[in-house]
Amino acid sequence: MGILLGILVLSFLIIIHELGHFLVAKAFKVKVNEFSLFMGPKLFSFQKGETVYSLRLIPLGGYVKMEGEEEESEDERAYNKKPVGVRAAIIAAGPIMNIVIALVIAFIMMAQTGFNTTQVKTVLPGSVAENAGIQVGDTLEKYNGKTIYQVGDLEVFAYPLTNESVDLQYERNGEKQKVNITPNREQDGYMLGFTPKDTANIDGSESNVVAEVTDKSPADEAGLKAGDKIVKLNGTEIKTRRDISKIVDQSEKKEITITVDRAGKIQDLKPITPVARKTSEWKAIGVEFxxxxxxxxxxxxxxxxxxxxxxxxxYYSIGWLFTQTVHLSDLSGPVGITSVISDVVRLSPSLMDKVINLLSMTAMISINLGLVNLIPFPALDGSKLVLLLIEKIRKKALNPEKEAMITMVGFVLLIVLLVYVTYNDVLKKILHL
Incomplete structure (x- = not known):
């Protein structure tokens, strides 16, 4: 069920993307020959006006086929006959539609669940914030000069940092104030690197059963697998996740041997050393919101x-790829994204949690799809916008053969990247079977 939801979410977002192109093309009277839901062989179609609306076999994506988009056309309503500004609006409409739908989803989600503000509710006693004079009611505005739009921004800003000090700007009674602080980022306990099957029950039943293992974690290194039931740590009997946390925190950086019940067979895994759990930046600063x-x-x-x-x-994440703050192997393709959506839905304890978490993932992926498409990389919408800008400056269109070559090269590179990330996704799934 989760995998099906993942496929439907991706398909929905790509269709929304294509719908943006379609609606703006229609608004500017561009002739649209076909609007297709999904890809592959055609299952059925019908024609309304000049446009064929079709449903295809493979439930992933869709496309809009405009007259004069891929080749020259003498039709006065062809895409290639329209002014540069009109063509740019049509191309940009797809990514913009993804961002707009993400905004709508975020609104629905927050109307139901509420949201954290950046106004300080609590200053933790003895914290860095208290020592710096930050008070309840202050509103955090900037972190090292970067605007704080939501609480999660603190974690993003702190991700590449270790022990560096930061400039924090906040507002108090209409006045801007700044302090330089060094967040207390010492480890907040230790962890093995897995997600328990059940975190909803108060008694912790089945919270020692593994739902998912984090890539490259100690648990992954030990050979822990989804479905394993952790029954002992260093010979001590385990019944709940609380038992696991207590023993792992007490052991600190000493080796731990995990004993699991795997399909009815009790076995010891390879001894591993827990890793420090990084303190959340809000806690390292010493505030609650x-x-x-x-x-x-x-x-x-x-x-x-x-x-x-x-x-x-x-965009920060893309920059981190180039600085190797994150690695290319961490990228996910359709298989990985579908798997993540499936896991998020499966691990949510209640129906409402499943809906909210699915909405959250959908909004985030939609923004990703929209913004990545605006990158000026050949075959993406961003590169088409750059070519239109060049055409506007040169006062004439780029040679169709050269444009086709640029698009083909970009398409090949994208396919290579897709194959690579799909290989990574499949490999990760195989290793966790």
Whole structure:
């Protein structure tokens, strides 16, 4: 069921993307020959006006086929006959549609669940924040000069940092104030690197059963697998996740031997050393934030902030790839994304949690799809916009053969990247079977 939901989410978002192209093309009277839901062999179709609407076999994606888009056409309503500005609007409409739908989803989600503000609710005693003079009611605004749109931004900003000090700007009674602080990022306990099957029950039943193992974690190194039931740590009997946390924290950096019940067979895994769990940046600073729910304007503002924040994080992540702060092997393709959606739905304890988490994942992936498409890489919408800008500057279109060659090269590179990330996704799944 989760895998099916993952496929449907990806298909929905790609269709939304193509719908953006379609609606703007129609608005500017461009002739659209076909609007297709999904890819592959055609299952059935019907024609309304000049456009054929089709449903195809493979439930992934879709496309809009405009007259004069891929080859020259003399039709006055052809895409190639339209001014540069019109063509740019049509191309940009797909990514913009993805960002708009993410904003709508975020609004629906936050209207239901509420959201954290950046106003300080609590200053933890003896914390860095207390020593710096930060008070309850202060609103955090900037971290090292970067605007804080939502609380999660603190974790993003701190991700590449270790023990560095930071400049924190906050607002108090309408006045801006700045402090330089060094967050206390000492480890917040230790961990093995797995997600328990059941975290919903108060008694912790089945929370010693493994639902998922984190890649490259100590648990992964030990050979722990989804479905394993952890029955002992260093010979001590385990019944709940609390038992696991207690023993792991006490052991600190000493080796631990995990004993599991795997399909009825008791076995010891390879001894491993727990890793330190990094302290959340808000806790390292020493503050907790107000929570808000209700009000159309406040919810809309929060959903806009979420969209801006997520967009910025995506571009940070791309930059981290080049600086090797994150590795190319961490990228996920359709298989990995579908798997993540499936896991998020499967691990959510209640129906409402499943819906909210699915909405959250859908909004984040939609923003990803929109922004990545705006990157000026051959075959993506961003490169088409760059070519249109060049055409506007040169006062004439690029040679169709050269444009086709650029698109083909980009397409081949994208296919290579897709094959690579799909290989990574499949390999990760195989290793965790």
């Amino acid at each position: 107000e929570y808000s729910k209700g009000g159309f304007i406040n919810t809309l503002k929060a959903s806009i902030n979420y969209t801006i924040s997520t967009s910025r994080t995506i």
